[in-house]
Amino acid sequence: MDSYEQITPAVELQDRVTAFQESLRQDGVDGALIVQKTDLFYFAATAQQGWLYVPAAGAPILMIFKEFERAQAESTLEDIVSLGSPKKIPDIIRERGHQLPARLGMELDVLPVNLYRQFDSIFTDSTIVDVSTAIRLIRAVKSPYEIQLLRNAAACSDAVAGKVPELLREGRTEIELAGELEAYARSLGHQGIVRMRLWGSELFYGHLMAGPAAAVPSYLASPTGGAGVNPMIGQGPGFRKIQKNEPVLVDYVFALNGYLSDHSRIFAIGALPDELMRAHAAMLEIQEEVKRFAVPGAISGEIYEQMVASAEEKGYGEWFMGAGERRIRFTGHGVGLELDEFPFLAKGQQLPLTEGMIIALEPKVILPGKGVVGIENTHLVTASGLEPLTKMEDEIVILAG
Structure with missing residues (x-):
């Protein structure tokens, strides 16, 4: 079977994102940026290199660095954009009508320190908090x-x-x-x-x-x-x-x-x-x-x-x-x-x-x-x-x- 045919159903992704958004709201987190490969696949159905922003309410945004066309073929998410640098992520979030998160969730159990520092410098007005346990409980x-x-x-x-x-x-x-x-x-x-x-x-x-x-x-x-x-x-x-x-x-x-x-x-x-x-x-x-x-x-x-x-x-x-x-x-x-x-x-x-x-x-x-x-x-x-x-x-x- 061609890998492009192994598509996770759209309703499956929607249920996963909805459950995660409910968890974000309960924990007072305004949005989460998913970067770990397995979590990215779970919520977006692709393992192509990129970033998934999940707001506490509204549609998720899948931003792909490499390879964009494969991500489009593999993921049933509606909002998929090509992005060359994580520095542009705040602009993409604002363009979708979202305010930048005061509390930004990330997978701190697996995020390397240098990457954490990079995102901390990009989201200067956000406090980065750990959402890894919430993700793992949903996936369980x-x-x-x-x-x-x-x-x-x-x-x-x-x-x-x-x-x-x-x-x-x-x-x-x-x-x-x-x-x-x-x-x-x-x-x-x-x-x-x-x-x-x-x-x-x-x-x-x-x-x-x-x-x-x-x-x-x-x-x-x-x-x-x-x-x-x-x-x-x-x-x-x-x-x-x-x-x-x-x-x-x-x-x-x-x-x-x-x-x-x-x-x-x-x-x-x-x-x-x-x-x-x-x-x-x-x-x-x-x-x-x-x-x-x-x-x-x-x-x-x-x-x-x-x-x-x-x-x-x-x-x-x-x-x-x-x-x-x-x-x-x-x-x-x-x-x-x-x-x-x-x-x-x-x-x-x-x-x-x-x-x-x-x-x-x-x-x-x-x-x-x-x-x-x-x-x-x-x-x-x-x-x-x-x-x-x-x-x-x-x-x-x-x-x-």
């Missing part, structure tokens, strides 16, 4: 249109994991297997780029690692790390050869038409030790518990605490979601256009779940020197609990040795 609840796109991505996640038995063989390196699996994902339409919001976070498709290598920690905000191909990357598959009787973790993100599905499965060539099989079964039990009590109104941090308590009761508290003092303090996260969206099932988080939220739930056990077992599925929050969008069997896939 998906529309039916978005949910269908997420279902499509989840189906591709299942297809990629289903390809593993065809490619997995003893003696292959992790990176060799990853390359072939990623090529298959690309053939299904994987966009390649996996966007993350947290500063310094990055991911290339995901993690494919075997045995002790999967339990090597890294800087990434993830229960798994991996050695990677070099210290500059410091995560993911490396050159270690896959062996019999060890768990092979395939933890991949499928990115389709902007939307992400996060998915982990465990494979093995030959039988695994009973210790690992029992640990995996315990993680599946925790997943089933959460699927029942993660209903609308449940508090994200309380779900995290329940999962931690359940892991401790089952004897895995020391290795749940990592090993050692620096193991991560979350058990699930929202997904959508980015991999680290609201809500977070994390220590201290107080966000109530809402129907339409999407959560990647990932109870895992990390056993240093042995490997990783556990599960990750992308779920939709419904009135009765979590509905898995990824459908592949959760049990460990054992291949003949």
Whole structure:
């Protein structure tokens, strides 16, 4: 399909802008300037370089630096203009009959300091305030249109994991297997780029690692790390050869038409030790518990605490979601256009779940020197609990040795 044909419906953009404008008015913000690429796509349906001004009331203005014609083809917003410099933004706002905002909202969670200073010098009479949390809360609840796109991505996640038995063989390196699996994902339409919001976070498709290598920690905000191909990357598959009787973790993100599905499965060539099989079964039990009590109104941090308590009761508290003092303090996260969206099932988080939220739930056990077992599925929050969008069997896939 031509990229120009993948157009977000106009009514979808209107609903998103309307929700944001209501939030701006409630917070006493006169207008917001959107510059971050993912937020720009969410509200304008294009990732072309530019700026989106959303007044607290009235039509948004999409100002494009590069490429204007593509932005016109991709976005259904009515007011799209070509603009060569952000210094002209105040003039464009005034030409549309708006007063310059006394309080200007920007995404201060991701805006570099130098860019902040630039906009502060352009909007000399405005106070710049943070609207990033408001944007992320709006994006956390998906529309039916978005949910269908997420279902499509989840189906591709299942297809990629289903390809593993065809490619997995003893003696292959992790990176060799990853390359072939990623090529298959690309053939299904994987966009390649996996966007993350947290500063310094990055991911290339995901993690494919075997045995002790999967339990090597890294800087990434993830229960798994991996050695990677070099210290500059410091995560993911490396050159270690896959062996019999060890768990092979395939933890991949499928990115389709902007939307992400996060998915982990465990494979093995030959039988695994009973210790690992029992640990995996315990993680599946925790997943089933959460699927029942993660209903609308449940508090994200309380779900995290329940999962931690359940892991401790089952004897895995020391290795749940990592090993050692620096193991991560979350058990699930929202997904959508980015991999680290609201809500977070994390220590201290107080966000109530809402129907339409999407959560990647990932109870895992990390056993240093042995490997990783556990599960990750992308779920939709419904009135009765979590509905898995990824459908592949959760049990460990054992291949003949």
